[in-house]
Each structure stands twice: as structure tokens, then as C-alpha cells.
Amino acid sequence: DTAVSQTPKYLVTQMGNDKSIKCEQNLGHDTMYWYKQDSKKFLKIMFSYNNKELIINETVPNRFSPKSPDKAHLNLHINSLELGDSAVYFCASSQARGIYNEQFFGPGTRLTVL
């Protein structure tokens, strides 16, 4: 069973469109994250949710809106897509309790904006 899954794996779309990426974890974790990995391979956090509550929002344009319907799901909706949004987006989860922050990452969604 996949611990952290994302759909779709690849997403190709036109500028100006609105798209969503879905993430689900079956690890029973309380905290989920979205990261963006750009063309230079730098991985940067975008959002973090703990028990469906937003706890980190790292200066991400408000075209990006995360939604957590329950603690096992964290979806990312992007409005008015721009060329610079092209990247690989990774979802991750971790257990909230304890001080150890081992994060489990999904396989990534490669977004290409044309």
C-alpha cells in the first residue's frame, strides 16, 4: 500500500487555467505538507496543515489554495496558472506528536504550464 499518494503524476495545461492536485496519506499522520521543487532542484515548503488547520504558509501567491477536507487529505488548487508554476510538487506527511519530524513524501506531480 502506498503511504503517501498524489494524483495526477503528470499535469500539462495552458496558462490561465485552474487545476488541482490531490494528496492522500494512509499513515494516520496529523500533519501534511506541500513542497515545490523547481528546475534547479531546490525543494521549498509551501504549506503545512496540522489536523486540517493551516500552520505554515510560506509567501506563496494567493493563486495557490490548499484544502484539507480531513487529516488524511491535503489538496492543492492553483488558479490562473503561470509559466513559473511549472515544477514538481511534492506532498508529505508526518506525525504531529513527538519532536522527531520524519516526513514521508509522495511520488510528486510534475506540472507543466505551456
Add this chain to the structure above:
Amino acid sequence: DAKTTQPPSMDCAEGRAANLPCNHSTISGNEYVYWYRQIHSQGPQYIIHGLKNNETNEMASLIITEDRKSSTLILPHATLRDTAVYYCIVRVGGTGGFKTIFGAGTRLFVKA
């Protein structure tokens, strides 16, 4: 979160130990050292973490210097499947993501 410095790339022969260094001279007393790796086209994978004592698990060993300004990740018997980018990150423990970027990491090539 403290900044880390890693060599951009390293080679290792299959079956030999791979020693990956990381400098974190500005680390604070409550910051942990974490290591992740990313195999091509996959999500990052947790390897190990530590505070000040050396740590070992089934994947690797982590050696942290006494002043905590640097550390070394050791893969005792590297295999071809260990070819990946290895990221050294320091941050406080607890919830929340790694607020700093992962950085460029070290690209390890394991050769037959």
C-alpha cells in the same frame, strides 16, 4: 533554520562506504541534523537524524562532531541503488515543514 554546506557531488565504488560531509557551523543548541535523499524522479526519503550523539539505523550512520558544526552521513556498503541526491538539513524538532529550502545537496554516484 541553520544553513548547511555540502559538496555538490561525490563518487563511491559499489560495496565501499560512502561518507557524505555536511557543514552547519551556525547550528543552534536545539537544532537537529536531518538527512534525506532523493532518488531520481522520486519524492525525498528520510534517512536519519540526530542532535549530538552519533546515530545508526538500518540505512546509515550519522556522525556529529563534538562542537556540532559538522556531520558525516555514512552508508556502510553503498549499492547502485544508493545513487541519489543527499540533503543535509538542520532545524528544530517538532511539527512544521523544513522552512528553509532543502538546498542543492550532494549528488552521490555509486559506480560498479
